Amino acid sequence: MGHPPILFEVLDPKGRKVICHRVQWQEHVVANRPFMDSDYWVELARDAVEAPDYGIVYQDADYPNRNCYYAQIRGTKRRQYIKVVVEFDDTGRRGHVVTAMRTDYMKPGEKPL
Numbered sequence: 001m002g003h004p005p006i007l008f009e010v011l012d013p014k015g016r017k018v019i020c021h022r023v024q025w026q027e028h029v030v031a032n033r034p035f036m037d038s039d040y041w042v043e044l045a046r047d048a049v050e051a052p053d054y055g056i057v058y059q060d061a062d063y064p065n066r067n068c069y070y071a072q073i074r075g076t077k078r079r080q081y082i083k084v085v086v087e088f089d090d091t092g093r094r095g096h097v098v099t100a101m102r103t104d105y106m107k108p109g110e111k112p113l
Helices: 022-030 039-050
Strands: 006-011 017-021 066-072 081-088 094-103
Touching (some): 039 081, 039 094
Parallel strands (some): 017 094
Antiparallel strands (some): 066 081
């Protein structure tokens, strides 16, 4: 039995490996946000993890082993962002995408790392 298919794999600004598995994207992103079922949104998510706005990674407000990455979505009438949530393993050096969404604001309680 092999590993699940990978949609993308990048290094975040802190040099940590982040993987997005195809099944996770389909079951946790597209299942809740069908409009994100395209290469456009996958590329936005990948770019947000690799180079988030201002190079800032945020600590998730609710889960200590999760970080959040934001990147502004260009070409929208109002300011919108893609938010990508990544959960890291016990070493803190390898993570996987938990979910991604479009949002107008950061979640209260998130703090820059």
